[in-house]
Amino acid sequence: MLSLRRICQILIIIAILTIVILGFHSPLETTFYTFSNSKLPDAFNxxxxxxxxxxxxxxxxxxxxxxxxxxxxxxxxxxxxGGDFIDEKHTSLSPLNDLLKGIHTLAPIYFVSGNHEFDKSTGEPILQYAEMQALFSQYGVQDIDDQTITLIKDSDSIQLTGRKWRSTNPARGLSPADDNTFHLLLFHGGNFFDQLSPYGYDLILSGHTHGGIVRLPFLGGVFSNTGSLFPKYDAGLFHQGSSSIIISRGLGDARIPRFNNPPEIVCITLYQK
Structure with missing residues (x-):
């Protein structure tokens, strides 16, 4: 017959294993944000x-x-x-084809590159890049790396700027946002908010951080992309000056699997202030 101490040890082991299993197998979540701004025109409310x-x-x-x-x-x-839709370790783009096939009729789709679209040593696009661009062409996805476009609804408009991935000096050559128009910036590197915020974009939409990879209660993400611990910008909504950023925890895994860090899609509703 098992002693009380032995039973407690078994229960503790079961509890630890359960926590580990659940931590590594979190289901996909949708995170909802509302964002209000006085420059948002009527049609975009x-x-x-x-x-x-x-x-x-x-x-x-x-x-x-x-x-x-x-x-x-x-x-x-x-x-x-927001970037990192392909990487070197995955040769089949079937998942991307399935995703685009399923969503391309829902709304216009725009893309900017992330670091994994490029070879780390050469800076050139990886082999899968051309195939990805072919899928974008097939499904009507527009690549807006280093471009600014106008989004029109009824008789109103807002601006969307896409920023190509840069691992250093991400703001170099970036034009300031239009003070008189609601202006979005799509850039992969959410950890660069301090460099981007002075340019006055009303809302920056980013990823790259994977939510800090491992998330701890009350502390947030543990690991940054640069190897430091407990990054300032891991995931969520942040404000600085006249600029705000929403950083997604992202969907997939790169080199290190997530723990207590569910993959997410982000759904933002814009409102007039």
Whole structure:
């Protein structure tokens, strides 16, 4: 017959294993934000944006059915792809094809590159880049690296600037936002908010941080992309001056698996202030 001490030891082991299993197998979540700004024109009041980042060709259900349904449930007016949709370790782009096939009729889709779209040593696009661009062409996804476009709804408009991935000096050559127009910036590197905020973009949408990879209660993300601990910008909504940023925890995994850090899609509703 087991002693009370032995029973307690077994229960503790079971509890620890349960925590570990649940921590590494968190289901996909949707995180909802509302963002208000006085410059937002009438037609964009209630405008919904879905932000997807750091896909890394991860599979969410049969033919990405889980991810596609969650995007559809947000009823987006705009879908933004914030980089790291491919990487060198995955040669098949079938997950990306399935995702785009499922969402391309929901709303206009725009993309900017992340660090994993490029070879770390040479800075050149990885082999899968051309195939990714072919899928974008097939499904009507517009690559807006280093471009500014006008989003029009009824007789009103806002601006969207896309920023190509830069690992250093991400703001070099970046034009300041228009003070008189609501202006979005889509850039992969959320950890660069301090360098980007002085340029006056009303809302910056980013990823890259993977939510700090490992998340601890009350402390947030543990690891930064630079190797330091407890990064200032891990995930969520931050403000600095006249600029704000929403950093997604992202969808997939890069080199280190997530722990207590569910993959997420971000759904933002814009309102007039």
């Amino acid at each position: 209630g405008y919904k944006i879905v932000l997807l980042t750091d896909f890394h060709l991860k599979e969410f259900g049969d033919h990405e059915s889980v991810l596609v349904q969650k995007v559809a449930d947000c009823k987006p007016d705009l879908i933004l792809l």
